[in-house]
Amino acid sequence: MWDTRCRLAVVLAAAVLLVPWPAHQPSHHQQHQQQRWPLWQQSAAGRFAAGQGLSVSQEQLGAGEVATASQFQVFEDSLTISNTGGRGRGGRGGSGNLGSAAFTDVERLAELQLGIYNLASAPSAYPSCQHKDGRPRRGTARRPDCNNFVPTGVRDQKSCSTCVSQSVATAIQMAAAAAMEANVDDWEVSAASLYYCSEGGRSCSTGYDIQQNLYDVIDKAPQLIRPNSCLPSGSQLRDAVKEPQVTSWIPTCQAAQDSCSNTTNSTQPWLKCEYKSLSTFWEIQRHIRNHGAVISRITVYNDFNVQIGEKVRRRRGEAIPAIRANATARPLYGHAALIVGYDNDNYTWTMLNSWGTGLKNSSQTRNAGITADGLFKISMGLAGVGAPDQTYGVSCSPPPGSPWDPFGIKKFYGGKPRKNVQFVKPSDRVNLTESCFNYTLTNIDTVASVVDHFEQDIQAFVTTQAEVARTQTAVRPVKDGPWTYQNTTYKLVGSYNKEQLTKMLRTAQAVLHGNKAPYKASMQCSHYNAAGQLTTTTCDATTGAAPCMRFGNGTINCILQYALISVPSTLSGSASNRTVRVCNVTYPSFERARDSQPRALLKLNLTNHVRRNGDRYCDPTECNSNPARRVRCDKDGYVTSIWREEGEKCLQRGVPSVLPSGWLGYWSSAEGNAVNISSFSPAAIDALLTLNRLQAINIFVKAMAEVWLQDNKLSGSIPEQYADWGLQKLQLGVNELTGPLPSFAAGDQPTAIQKSLTLLQLFSNKIVGTLPAAWSALDQLQELDLSSNDLQGQVPLQWKSFKSLAALSLPFNPQLSGCIPVPAQDKTIFADNTTGTSIQGRCPTQRAEVEGRQRAALGLLPALFSTAGEAWQRQVRNVLQSAPSLSDFYANASGSTAVFSIEDPTSPTYNYVQIQLDVVNGAFCITGIDAQNVGVNTTVLTQFLKQVPFLKSFRGSKLGWDMPAMPIPLDLAAAAPASLTSFELTRNNLVGALPPQWGGWSTIQVLVIRTNEILTGVLPESWAGMRSLTSLTLSGNPSITGPLPASYGTAAWATKLTELDLSSDTNLNGTIPSSWSNLKAKIRVQNTALGGCIPDQLLNTLLIQEQPADLFGVFTGPCSRNSSELTALQELKAVLGGSNPGLATWTAAPPEYTPIPLPGAPPGPAPYHCRNWRGVSCDTSNRVSGLDLSSTACGGQQGTPLALAGALLDVLRKLPWLQTINLASCNLQGQLPEALADLANLRQLNLSSNPALSGPLPALWAAMPHMQLLDVSGCALSGGLPAEFAAWQQLRVLAAAGNRALGGQLPGSWGLMQSLQVLDLSNTSLTGQLPAAWFESTASKVASAALLRRMRRQAAAASSTDTEADSTAASSSPASLQAESQAVGPAPKALLGLTQLQVLRLAGNRLTGSLPAKIAVLSQLRVLDLSGNAIEGVLPLELATLTQLQELQLSGNKLQGSLPDALVRLTQLRALDLSGNNFTGPLPSLWVSLTQLRSMHLGSNMLSGGVPRLWGRMANAATHSLQLLVLTDNPCMEPAALQESILQSGITQGGRVTVQVSAAYTRQCTAPQP
Secondary structure (H helix, E strand, O other): OOHHHOOHHHHHHHHHHOOOOOOOOOOHHHHHHHHHOOOOOOOOOOOOOOOOOEOOOHHHHHHHHHHHHHHHHHHHHHHHHHHHHHOOOOOOOOOOOEEOOOOOOHHHHHHHHHHHHHHHHOOOEEOEHHHHHOOOOOOOOOOOOOEOOOOOOOOEOOOOOOHHHHHHHHHHHHHHHHHHOOOHHHHOEOHHHHHHOOOOOOOOOOOEOHHHHHHHHHHHOHHHOOEHHHOOOOOHHHOOOOHHHOOOOHHHHHHHHHHOOOOOOOOOOOOEEEEEEOOOHHHHHHHHHHHOOEEEEEEEEOOHHHHOOHHHOOOOHHHOOOEOOOOOOOEEEEEEEEEEEEEOOOOEEEEEOOEOOOOOOOOOOOOOOOOOOOEEEEEOOOOOOOOHHHEEEEEEEOOOOEOOEOOOOHHHHOOOOOOEEEEOOHHHHOOOOOOOEEEEOOOOOOHHHHHHHOOOOHHHHHHHHHHHHHHOOOOOOOOOOOOOEEEEEEEEEOOOOHHHHHHHHHHHHHHHHHHOOOOOOEEEEEEEOOOOOEEEEEEEOOOOOOHHHOOHHHEEEEEEEEEEEOOOOOOOOOOOOOEEEEOOOOOOEEOOHHHHHHHHHHHOOOHHHHHHHOOOOOEOOOOOOOOOOOEEEOOOOOEEEEEOOOOOOEOOOOOOOOOOOOOOOOEOOOOOOOOOOOOOOHHHHHHHHHOHHHHHHHEOHHHOOEEEOOOOOOEEOOOHHHHHOOOOEEEOOOOEEOOOOOOOOEOOEOOHHHHHOOEEEOOOOOOEEOOOHHHHHOOOOOEEEOOOOEEEEEOOHHHHHOOOOOEEEOOOOOEEEEEEOOOOOOOOOEOOOOOOOEEEEEOOOOHHHHHHHHHHHHOOHHHHOHHHOHHHHHHHHHHHHHOOOHHHHHHOOEOOOOEEEEEOOOOOOOOEEEEEEEEEOOEEEEEEEEEEOOOOOHHHHHHHHOOOOOOOEEEEEOOOOOOOOEEOOOOHHHHOOOOOOEEEEEOOOEEEEOOHHHHHOOOOOEEEEEOOOOEEOEOOHHHHHOOOOOEEEOOOOOOOEEOOOHHHHHOOOOOOOOEEEOOOOOOEEEEOOHHHHHOOOEEEOOOOEEEEEEOHHHOOOEEOOOOEOOOOOOEEEEHHHHOHHHHHHHHHHHHHOOOOHHHOOOOOOOOOOOOOOOOOOOOOOOOHHHHHOOOEEEOOOOOEEEEEOOOOOOOOHHHOOEEOOOHHHHHHOOOOOOOEEEOOOOOEEEEOOHHHHHOOOOOEEEOOOOOEEEEOOOHHHHHOOOOOEEEOOOOEEOOOOOHHHHHOOOOOEEEOOOOOOOOOEOOHHHHHOOOOOEEEOOOOOOEEOOOHHHOOOOHHHHHHHHHHHHHHHHHHHHHOOOOOOOOOOOOOOOOOOOOOOOOOOOOHHHHOOOOOOOEEEOOOOEEOOEOOHHHHHOOOOOEEEOOOOOOEEEOOHHHHHOOOOOEEEOOOOEEEEEOOHHHHHOOOOOEEEOOOOEEEEOOOHHHHHOOOOOEEEOOOOEEOOOOOHHHHHHHOOOOOOOOEEEOOOOOOOOHHHHHHHHHHHOOOOOOOOEEEOOOOOOOOOOOOOO
16 A cells, blocks of 8 residues: 555656656556657647647647646556555556655645545546437436536538637537536537637638637637527538638628627627636546536547547447557647546546547548547547646536526526535524534435535545544544545655755645644654664654654665545445535525525524524414514424514515515515516525425515615616516615616606605616616605716706605716706705716706706897997897797707807808807707807906806907907906806907916816907916816917916926917017926917027927927027036036047037937927937937947046046036946946935946946945846956845846955845846855745745835935035935835735846856755746856756746756756757756656757766667757757766767767767766666
8 A cells, every 4th residue: 555655746746847757667557658659759740731720839739748648647646546545446556766855845745635535536437428328318317427418419620620619619518508407409509600700710721729719709709609590501601612711701700690699799698608727637527527528639640540440430439449559650730629528447538529420421521520429538648638738628607697597596506406414413403603514425426526516625625524534423433444544655765865854744744734634744764773783763743854864874765654534436335424524505405494494584684583582483373473473384384474573464475565674585476486586695595595495486576665685796787677566665785786777667658666666775886877867757766876886977857857856865976967956846855966976066946947047148148249230239139039948049050069140130151159059967058159250248258157057168259450448357267167168259359467367267278368459467377277278379469578487387287288379479578488398289489579598399399480490580599509418418528538539429519400300209309419429318308318438438538547436426417317327348447436326317327347346336326216227247346245236126137247356145135126137146256045035925025125124224324424415416315315215015026036037147156055946936037047156956846847948057066866857848948058067867858848959068967878769859950959969077878878879869860969978987977876
């Protein structure tokens, strides 16, 4: 029993890495596989032949087969030790060897045990029921020992590459039938819809990836899951010849959509499905038992039609031998099929194909199918079947509200019958909080089916059974029987490391603790003592492995022992022997309905009564005999009636009544046993279904009067069908309801709810859409609460017709607007409906008042336009007399925007007023006034505006000059309605100054005050407060004076303004404020007295003549010509040497400099130094943001050394917006100045290749919050690496290679650099180990974060004493800038290690320790160079998880152990150097899959054997990239045998690959001999 478990940990590691582990002796079954089907024999045909249907490459195919073979080994070992340690089904034994570092992780060991328990508890074979019964199976009676849901009809993909969609469609079909316990043939799904109608418009020969097809359909377009009947009967899909010729399937797909729009659409699909990747064989088997099928990739080999030949095509697939390995077979193409069954006794899968049947059928095109029923068997571990990356399970069911599940019951229970449980003890019957029960297995139950039915966690379930068996006193557990603890022993081999062995002990003990095992995990080691006697020492997790290892090399063997629980598949014998304990059962079902009643009454809010009376809650007397009781039962104790309230008449069958608040069930007349529970919570559903046997006939929802379902997590929309219910109260607040509100109307006839509803509460949901105007017909409605939703639009004016409404609550619907109409009865109980809405308050009580007020405003038109002459006045009065209401105006309006015109009879073309009307809240409203050439009397204007609350636009203009002077209205902004966004007065002869009071006009967007010659004053500074302004026109007002307000440049509208017209304001003077550089508008200043320089950003948008500024006139040119930054650059030129040839372009701008703006650049041409000075770059605001002075542009006078501190630094600090500085190879000297941290905007700093730069890296630089790149390579720095640099949360690149005096250790706090991508610290004399905090999370990272914050405070404090800061530098504080605000706390993303790191170079240092297992955290790593250090130990298997790795350099260390097969996963690897270590063992054959590898250095180790024969494939340039293989100085490789293996493999054939070996060795082989 012990030997069968010996490979547990090896299996565990393989399960994680999904690669074969050849270190053990294979079983006979495995040897048979390896001899007959080499997994790596592949053709180099590139992409597969047409018709394969699966979109994968040959390389992916090979890798998938390796993963499948490895997964089979994992499965086989798990199966071996399942069911009490390997004595169960088909165990193949093992080698008895377990590596000392095999498992040190609790999660891994627990994961393996999970597989063991699942396999032990399940049936060993699960074929299709067609095979089990000997005939196709129909109907819904389900058998537990076979697959009931394999369709009888076989799909045929014909000559097209639709195999993936065919498989997906069948999997969906089977999953739906399994969920509904229905006939699978009734749920056939169209594969063509999934394939041709999916995103991308696929053709017959395109093919599909499995995961992509699932994503495109289930995640993105579930409406494509359609029945076959949706597709047109005459479709080309019916014709095998026409289907491949179709170039567009859009018409067919559109016809299918139109045909079945009521069956399936994007909001209500036919089926609601989910999918998941399945990575283990036991997960595949479990999914098949619960959902019918699993979709898998399969490689079709050229012997497929041989193994399944003509002789078997008319037989059922499960009656013929399984496909076996064939050493001569070659892969043809990838295919997709379904796994629908398994046989663990013989290690086979049952698969369902999509090539039709083997029966004669002229319409088939795939060699007449394969078998009579489309099924075939294949050996496990072959052809990529079950590959973890290409195996998916689907689960489906009809969505709630669909015709197949109209009430949402199936989402809760599905169609499966419920299993009845028993109470653990009698008192549990009224202990309503108890959730643990007993269940007695029937003769058709398996332990796995029970676990799945009750949704048990199998680990917890198994532990519970063991605990029950151990503590039970009535029946003592049978030794070695079910649920007992069985001792498990492993023999350990290889080199012994006490730390690793201690971890193994503690890992096993942690699992024991979780299993509640009665004894400890232990280890026994045999060794020779000093007297030469063989003795045994025992150690455990408490002592660690040290006592067992105290004799060192004298230890000859060790064994590890710990406990596993014996798990059976079935239970037999008496009822007590067949009983298990199930816990956390949310919805228990009992055989006796009376046992269900207490919990059902609890869910119907009768908890207190049941608890008060215990099991005596029934009153067996007549209905009214005891009003103190609320529950009445019949003589057998079954509930038949429930009282409404104490002292009142109870509810009786046939008498409609109302239940009190909070109840979920309602009794009524005996109209049948219909139960409508679409809006009930799962708890209510369970209660009603539990009581269904006795009470369902009394439940008839249509007659209920109240529904109280507040805070029940209900979703979906409110059904329109509620209109037919005579509800009086509907309370659905605090749920998750969506969709629009129902109208509750049905034509001209009143509905039941319109005559009955008195209370409607829908607050705190997610309801969208508008308020239904039809609700005004809810005659009895007294209270309406719709607050805290997402409603929009205006409150319907029709709501004034409410007859009984007394309380209305609409707050917190941000998009609701309009006003609240007062109902006819003028109730006054209203909430504050303006809170959190755009509602303006109450409307007038009637529509006539709303329109009448505005109609009265039109009576002011003769006075408002009184300057237009007598003929005009008469015309206005005549129109007003003929149109007494706004309805009359609207009826006579023209155009799509309803514009009514009043025209001057003397000049109708030029003199008119146009009135625009719109319908708002059901009333006609004036929204626009456009007066052309009639003049506006501003003394009447504000009075008019106050009476038109919906006005959006007012325009008054005069063509002539005969207008009397009109005062500019000071209170215009205050009088204007909130809806007014556009206002214009042109040639209105306005007098006075521009009113500062208008600055508070927050809603105005377009303001035009143009050509008013006597308008005076200055531009008001306060107008910067017009926060909605988008266009401002003040042109042609020559009497406006003064300078331009600087506040306009920082106004709220500065970036939104598109037009600013100040042209012909001839007395405007001064300069253009520098703040105006923020304006994005086109600015017109022609014919003004403005002058001075023009901000560079405005050169393209400032119009000073009839075109953009190119002739400056009184303007002096761009402001940048005399900017402080230009002065600083000129000083920098002097520091670097005025005659420096690298600065030859640093000259003054020529007078004719007028460059064309660059695309995407800010408005206006950039300053000359931004465009023409070498090494100078500017940002989008034309500020100097970059200096590149590397190599040629620096070096000081005559190339002498230049100190970075001093004059150079002083100049740099005068350029506060610098983001990048490149001073590489600039002959800099001296120490790095701390004051450089004052450049708070710096992002990139390159000081590399300056060998005279010395001293430490300033810790104060950590206060530069935006640093992204620091390169100080090739300098002479010392003093170690500052831990404070961890503050650089945006740092991507840090390079300090070649600073040989740098020294120190790697700071653990650098693990917080969550953006770091490149770290190069090669040749810097570093010591110590790789910090654990770089790879770990939680406590160590939190501690580092706290340290970081402390260091930042110290840095900020230090910077506050800086006395060298130049007062002319940036206005921001020195190094303390944002030192605190950027502090890194223990945020989740910051606690994951250097997860973004791509390049890690630490070569040529003195680092020690081992490679951490948690290096897997560095998942983005492309380059890892740790060569030339003193790193020891073995290569961690987790290294194989770095699948992006392209370069792995570990030469010149002290690494040992064998070369891991697992590195086969590094498929992107291009360079591998493991030379100069102490690796032993053979070269891994599986490394042949490293197809991108170009060079492989394995010299100077203790490797043995020769070049594997499979490596000969690396000579193939079509599939591999290898050019150099170095095996020199490996004294354990016998030279002659090595040369022979090279020739045998053929790796040097063709001369493309060079293999370097040693003819003789100068050192001896020290590796242990096998």
